[in-house]
Amino acid sequence: MSVQTSGSLQYENGTPIKVDITGTVDKGFFLAEGEWTCYRRNYMTCACSYSLHPHYPGTIVHFIPQGSSQPYQVYGLYMSISAVVADNDQQTIELVQHTPKRDKGPTSKPEKVLLLPKNSVPSHHVGMYNDNSTASGARAVYQDGYGGQGGGQPPTEHTFERIQFKQATQNNGKRRAAQQYYHLMVELWADLGSSTADKFVKIAYRKSEKMIVRxxxxxHYQSEKRRSHSGGPGGSSGTLGSYGALGISDFSHSGLLGGSSTYNGSYDPRGSVYGTPRSHDVSAENTMTSEDDKSMGHNKSYLYYPGSMYDSSQSRPLEMFASRNDHESPPAQSSTDTKVKSEYDITPRVFQPPLGDSRRPPGPFEAKTTSGGYYPTILSSPSTSLTL
DNA sequence: TACGACACATAGTA
DNA sequence: GTACTATGTGTCGT
Known part of the structure; x- marks a missing residue:
């Protein structure tokens, strides 16, 4: 799915702006029977960013609502995530964000986070823990485009961590009843200041592929899967990601993204995974390993995606959100699924290549794609990520 | 059947 | 090795 807009953006001089939204779900999801699935109780992380084309830093941006000709100055662009029922966009599903304390700590809803376009300045990912902080925190003025604030420039990407769906999809596991699906949505909001009743107006969003939330x-579901095989040991990596099936990743392209289709095999990787609980040993996992992780610098590593930079390397994110290109072709999977998946269970956390600015090609995805060889890499990594 | 709360297990880190 | 933290998951009651 591509980016949907509810109005248009343009620079002061009238130059229209095309917005690209990128979202990547780094963990929590796996393919089960060909469908993107996650557990309501497990955490998922969603990294999002956007880019403007053309990008003229320092230029005032105006938003013109659909069906109107009245331009409103944009003081800042914010992003947030939400979820809706697949066949009914009006029905939203609440997302909750936990602190590391989980039940003991407060929970909140993912809030809007001020971000600069990815093609503006490089930045790192931020976000980790703050559960809300970022959100309204500093509202910087964006008038000029962005930025403005001296030292503390807003990041170009934000990762929502420890996100859970408030409720599961209906009819999970009931093979005869119609399975309900959700879509994760990455939304782009414009801060129009006081020129409108609602200071924040949603100007664009990108939806992920449909997904099941168990x-x-x-x-409980293990038994259902018959097809599966034994469980191989999959190994999920504990914290990181569990289920990410690598396989998925590949599929992902096709699968989530747009590609639908083709996917054949899939099952829950978990089968394996669960079989053997987290063992990391599994494969080599590793590729990413240490270095990468560390390099990441952030404490919690998850957020950093060095890979991208280096592209090839790392993994491919699962692209749940569609993008247009599918980069690579679907890897083949087929029979091997099983194994593959298992291996894959561990996918890298990397995912989104950082789209850093530099590489910010037109489309968010390409970059990542680069990894031609990601496949291998993937294997190693621990979690999966889906990109939107 | 799904959800919330509690509790335990495991991996990673200090 | 030990303690602590973060997270996945099992179980129970509703």
Whole structure:
């Protein structure tokens, strides 16, 4: 799915702006029977960013609502995530964000986070813990485009961590009843200041592929999968990601993204995974390893995606959100699924190549794609990520 | 059946 | 090795 807009953006001089939204779900999802699935109780992380084309830093941006000709100055662009029922966009599903304390700590809803366009300045990902902080925190003025604030420039990407769906999709596991699906949405909001009743107006969003949110423990579904095989050891990596099936990743392209189709095999990787609980040993996992991780610098590593930079390397994110290109072709998977998946369970956390600015090609995805060889890499990594 | 709360297990880190 | 933290998951009650 591509980016949907509810109006248009343009520079002061009238130059129209095309917005690209990128979202990547780094963990929590896996392909089960060909469908993107996650557990309501497990955490997922979603990294999002956007880019403007053309990008003229320092130029005032105006937003013109659909069906109107009245331009409003944009003081800042914010991003947030939400979820909706697949066949009913009006029905939203609440997302909750936990602190590391989980039940003991407060929960909140993912809030809007001020971001600069990816093609503006490089930045790092931020976000980790703050559960809300970022959100309204500093509202910087963006008038000029962005930025403005001296030292503390807003980041160009934000990762929402420890996100869970408030409720599961209906009819999970009931093979006969119609399975309900959700879509994750990455939204881009414009801060129009006081010129409108609502200071924030949603100007664009990108939806992920449809997904199933299971409400019960993995063990409950294990039995269902018959097809599966034994469980191989999959190894999920504990914290990181669990289920990410690598396989998925590949699929992902096709799968989530747009490609639908083709996917054949899939099952829950978990089968394996669960079989053997997290063992990291599994494969080599590693590729990413240490270095990468560390390099990441952030404490919690998850957010950093060095890979991208280096592109090839790392993994491919799962692109749940569609993008237009599918980069690579779907990897083949087929029979091997099983194994593959297992291996893949571990996918890298990397995912989104950082789209850093530099590489910010037109489309968000290409970059990542670069990795021609990601496949291998993927294997190693621990979690999966889906890109939007 | 799904959800919330509690509790335990495991991996990673200090 | 030990303690602590973060997270996945099992279980129970509703």
């Amino acid at each position: 409400g019960r423990s993995p063990g």
